[in-house]
Amino acid sequence: MIPVFLILLPLLTGIVGFFIKEDNAAKGWALLSAVLTLVVAIAGIYFYPSIQQSFDSAWLPALGSRFTLTMDGMSKMLVLLTAVSFPLIFLATYKNRYKNAGSFYALMLLTQAGLMGVFVANDALLFYFFWELALIPVYFLCSLWGGEKRIAATFKFFIYTFVGSLMMLAGILYLYFQTADHSFAWQSFYAVQMEPSQQSLIFWLFFVAFAIKMPIFPFHTWQPDAYEQSPTATTMVLSGVMVKMGIFAVVKWLIPFFPAAADKYAQIIIVLSVVGMLYASLIAIRQDDIKRLIAYSSIAHIGLMSATLFTNSRVGLEGVMIQMFNHGVNVIGLWIVADAIEQQLGTRKLSELGGLAQKAPVLAILLVVMAFANIALPLTNAFIGEFLMFNGLFSYNIWIAAIAGISIILAAVYTLNMVQKVFYGNTTVVTENAIDISGHIKLALVVLVVVVIALGVYPQPMIDLTKDTVGATMAGK
Amino acid sequence: MSITEILFFFLSALAVFSAIMVLVSRNPVHSVLWLIAVFFAISGHYILLNAQFLAIVNLIVYAGAIMVLFLFVIMLMNLNKETERNKHIWMKLAGAVSGGCFLMVLVSLVRQASDFQEKTALMGTGDIGLIKNLGKALFSDFVVPFEISSVLFLSAMVGAVVIGKKE
């Protein structure tokens, strides 16, 4: 029952949210809903594992599709990430003003419902449904509350990802007719035995969909624009949680179904991902806009994950698992900082900022922690993930690992560049009258920092959580 | 060559010639008259095929009613002068070539189809074309479409009224 609650709670509260006219009430309502979801998630996963973790009910009997929700380790972790992110996002952006706040928060909650659904769906059609459900509200969120060029950027994002999901739909359809019992159930898909030659096309259909979502080079160009133009709260969802959909899908829906094709094309994908890592890192070095910088940095990090996914390495896959969570936490932290700066100073241009460390020491310290988590400094959470992933990559090919490793250096370059330009040096015209962050942002960031450090020092709970998924995935190989 | 064949070829030649004249005539009134000639020729064919009822109906309905209606409209609009401007020559050529190709392609198809080798249309004999037989069939086997065609007329009538009524 837990997964049903996790979907229904944000869905219903979201629908109610549309009718809340008063801005503060809407905010409170959304925060309440998000916190409740978090409580349900934590309680369901950690404290009452005896409550049913799956749900199954008839839906479309004629089609062989059932409303089946299950939670394996990876699902639990991502559910947890989703549940953790939303309260923090709402908290961090609590003071932001939105016209029609009710609709804004309602759409955010709908997005959450979609994300939850994606992570727990165990039926391909249902999965596709939630996949889209998560996308549509984001489209409206970005287009209605975004930056200047929001309409074009969001539209590009939407069409791009929509093309991807349609590809996936074609793949799902094809697989569906290959199943013995004409069913969309994960198990039925899994049982399909396909010729390697058959696998190839379908593999790519799926992969392109997921690659666009992640996004990996060269399918990434929607991403910086979308991140830049979206309202930051949405950007946090997009980069913190939504990109995980792609990785999640590769682990759950791609590799188990097409083991042969995954092996066959591993090299291409890994090379693409690694090229993407370096490419994005290099571009990030010259970005002047904080949001774009974080966007490219995110591409680089995702590149490492997607490369590792195909290395066929147990340790590497484990790294990907925990990195999914960690990247979410870290990138949300960075966005919160970016938003705090933008909200207060009205600019995101590095060239206009400087000297904030004098004016906002707390923000500076928290950002520095986040920045170092971003470059995977040991004892921050990202280190564990990247360390394990590089291990996987290394066992695949030494040279690829070495080349990918260059991104570690580049990450330091662009991240420190950002820290320096924003916080160090002398104040500028813009930052002269800056003040330190207020309580709610501080609270959100402190929570994140605690998570960052805690998981960096003691990552074992996360590793244990996702062990079963990794085992199952690798067992199929 | 039997008389039937002679008549056939004569009527065919007349029909084709008249049909061509319909579309080369500059004056719409002439076109109408040439079209009536075509109908007469076709009615001749019907008679040759021993379909007297259709031959008569053809003359009455087409030549007698429809074409008169056309003439009437043309007169009403005062179009009997050669007011029609020419289409662009290329369009004309393209139209003619397309039509020609259509003919040639279908003719070649018929030529190659072995289905109709040795098949003939019964001339002169066979009494299905007689009004008695047709009437019997029309009011027994074909009574449903017959009744339904009344709906067609009804709608055409309503339509004509709607269109023609002054507002």
Next chain:
Amino acid sequence: MSKFVYLVPLFPLIGFLINGLGRKAMTKSMISIIGCGVMLASFVVSVLVFFDVKEHGATVVNLFSFIKAYSFQVPFAFQVDQLSSLFLLIITGIGFLIHLYSAAYMHEEEEQHFGRYFAYLNLFVFSMLLLVLGANYVIMFIGWEGVGLCSYLLIGFWFKNDQYNYAAKKAFVMNRIGDLGFLLAVFWLIFKLGTVSYGDVFANIDKLSDLDITAITLLLFVGAMGKSAQLPLYTWLPDAMAGPTPVSALIHAATMVTAGIYMIARSNILYTLAPVSQTVVAIVGLATAIFAATIALKQNDIKKVLAYSTVSQLGYMFLGLGVGAYTGAVFHVMTHAFFKALLFLGAGSVIHAMHHEQDIRKMGGLKKHMPITHITFLLACLAIAGIPPFSGFFSKDEILMAAYNSNPLYYYVGMAGALMTAFYMFRLYTMTFLGSFRGTHEQEHHLHESPSAMTIPLIVLAVLSVLGGFVGIPEVFASDAHSLEHFLAPIFAESAKIQHGHHLSHTQEYMMMGVSTILIIGIILFAVSKFKKTQAQQTESSGIAKLLENKWYVDELYDTVIVKPLHLLSVFLKNIVEKSGIDGAVNGVGKLVGYGSRQLRLLQSGQVGNYLLIMVMIMIVFVLIWFNDLTIMNFLKKLF
């Protein structure tokens, strides 16, 4: 006692947390008491641990399981043995002294920055202790990166100055290049052995092929090059002098930069089994030693001279490691920590007195104003120059002798470097303390000896610099007097088994010592006399001197060869490839659709005739397609 070893890093961590979080609430004296207190506590525990180890030998203390993913696991464990306990002593001991010194030196800072400073410093010590204590390469790497972080934070401590920030960033990035090598080596180990714990790795070393060992050692050495500022990754260290002087003393002279030596000493067995790597280490070390020494000859910034000197001395240590004199290298780490820390602190004292003037051309004659600083500085100079019986003499001698054993050429080049060291150190000493004052009157008016919180560490370190060498008296003077060697013997036992030492005869050794000492004394006298009469006016140097003054233009070279092309590439990717290439392709599809739309619209001409014409044509085409096997074309040909 060893099981309480976790207290050693714990104290500084607590200090870091208290100072870091409560820095606004506390007064400066509270901050300094906490900062120094935790160090003292840590030092006391270290001493206890040291004696425990001395008595009971090495142990591994397991704290908790850090990463456990299937068969691969990394325990959070501490290696308590001779090597680490020695380093503990150096780190906590010198660390404590420098904390003490800092309390006075940084007193001008505001409370919160003062607290920040001590927090960073404590965090640094914590990281350094992790590095040293870690029982596997991953924990070492944690400390390894941690010290890099603190170095970054401390170099950029005065963050208002962009110059300093660049220096901090440069230090971090260059360290990262090395770290990548380190990481790859660790991955290699995991890939081959599935473990990173020292014990397991060294026990299973026979499972590694020669190629593996060579590659791993070389990669590890890349890490060491970054951290210990070896060619070609040394340029960050002189720039790191942007940080407060006590920081330079602690991090960029005494402790952090010796991490590379610690790491190689820790992995000595691997290196011993990889002669190629050893040669590389030796040559890089030697080259660095001599290269940095040449640069130091013409530097005018008091801290820069010391920085290059540090680079050079680190080079010696690597030379020692390269030729298999692991004990010698560690010995030199220790003595170097004493006298280099002393030199930096002395320089700090001078800078403090000179109101942050660092140009030695504007100093001179400080002898009479700052007697304690002067004396201790002189002692340190003598130690670094290698005058017997000061500590530097013993350690450097041990390395050079081993180098001679390995390859006499190493010795000669190393000796040349030593002579240069003596020259530039005494150039520095003379220009600072002797002669007449060349600064402004105002500066002269304010010259004063530093407060006791600063001089006491100087004195302590001076004593250590003078006497520290006696823990490693070479065999030539007294057999079995090298107590350090005995102490460290278990660490290097495996290597020692493999190494076949052929020793020089005693006479030869005496002769070499004598010659070198005489040469060094000669150089010192020459330097003192040459620079004693230095005048304030500056002359434009030329030729090789200019080259040296500009540090061989290495920074400029890097800038042209690496930094600028990288930025150009970045701009190229951002503006050309991303915008016009990939995004262009994506937008191109959209544009194509738009173009198609505008063209296809024209098909809808509004003319019924055209519509019907197209319909008829398509109809004909359909017939032709459908009956293409009926050879309509053939028929048509016949028709005409």
Next chain:
Amino acid sequence: MPIQYYIYLSLALFSIGIIGVLTRRNAIIVFMCVELMLNAVNLLLVAFSKMHHGVALATDPATTAGIDGQLFVFFIMVVAAAEVSVGLAIIVMMYRNVHSVDINFLNRLKN
């Protein structure tokens, strides 16, 4: 008479109708050409009807096979009549508004 002759004739008339539709601009003439096409079809249907009747007659003298073809012609005429009434009404309506029956003139709606 061989059935092909009828087919050729009918197709010829039909194609002439098509050509007329494609080449003339006067809406009324175009419409007349459509009528010509319909008549060509009628002729063909009658011919086929007699052909099928002939085939069936060989075995069954009382057969009415082929009668449906002729009845179809009848219905085509019915429809044609209805179409003409509506079509001419539309043409007249058009003429009232623009004083022309030139179909090339109909190009307000395009693209």
Next chain:
Amino acid sequence: MNAIILSALLGVVMMFSGIITNNKSVLKYIAAAGLLLLIAANLLDTYALFKININTHGLLSFEKFGLYFNTLAFGATLVYVCLSGSDIEKAGINVAEYFALIFFVLCGISILSGFNGLLMLFLGIEILSIPLYILTGADKRNLKSNEASLKYFLMGSFTTGIMLMGIALFYGATGSFALNAPAIIPTTGGINPSFLQVAALLLLFVAMAFKVSAAPFHFWTPDVYDGAPGVFTSFMATIVKAAGFIAFIRLFQSQSVVLGPTWKIILSFVIIATLLIGNITAVFQQSVKRMLAYSSIAQAGFMLFALFAGNDLAREGIILYSVAYSLATIGIFAVLIKMSDYTFDGFNGLAKKHPVLAFTTTIFLLSLAGIPLTAGFFAKYYMLAAVVKEGGALWLVIIALFFAAVSVYYYFKVIQAMYFKEGDAETTEITGAFKTGLVLLAAFVILIGIWPSIILNGFYF
């Protein structure tokens, strides 16, 4: 049979009610009541409760599929009448006659869903078409309406000619107008069907493709839909078109033996052309109405998949598609008719002024674009699934999906205009009932999007 007779009678009733009253709302209620009656009669027929039994001599056959389609078509018409009925007077004053014509069209639809021979097909199509020519030209003083009407008429009658030639050739080859008649003349090659029969089917195909506006026989569609009064475009583009598809499928499913493999090549050519022209050309339209015309071509491309696949899934799918597409389009047109400006700019800022209208329109547009949770998704899904099930044509599915993505572009332009652009979207008066109707319709669209079985189960129960 019930439906055919009753719809014709209702046409007459509407005609005469025009004499009694000229009050449009009364007429609207009469029409709605008539439609309810019609639905009831048809349902009685479906469940064999009450049947007018007339011996059609095999010319018509009423099986579940056709009758069920009738119900849906009448239901959609009811929705249409409820939403847009009061706007019919915008087209012209002869409201009663327009309703009468609509009922005649429904009569034609009932014939098309049950024809069993080419004669009834022909008659059905004519009964369907002739009222439409009139309705298109209903706005007599509007030159666009005139032009559309004449164009439609000329092209329609030309196509009738083509179709009749096809029927004649078919008759020649088979000796019958019945669909299931085998070629009586034995073929030379043994298995090869008669050439003339194939040629006949080709001509019939062209004619039917014209009726459902499949490219490249679609040219009338944009002009006619654009020129016709909005209310009638709505009717034509939805219910009538769906009926065309039903007839199309009825006609060609029975001929699958005759049609060789080349058939699929030609059909896929038509499908791709339809998708291409419909979608691509819609991109740059300025008028929403014209965009919807092109979009209806694009949707026809998807519906043609049913013909391509020709299996059970396709039969279910075409029903679902018809419903999903019709409801969404009727909804959009109902809103569009209320707008005073049919261009995209006319929709600017609608969300502020009439949030309900904007929201429901968004749902309809999402449905047309085939986004999950709306009816349109399952409609497209069934079409594609039917093709995939047949196997071997995955490439066609991928092409179709590409165009589905293109379609998002122009559908979302409307959403962008409504929500993201500033403007003063002027509308005529919006009543509460109208809003309620729209909301109910939108809810139904979403309901189908979640449980398509509520439509599909009609087949089985």
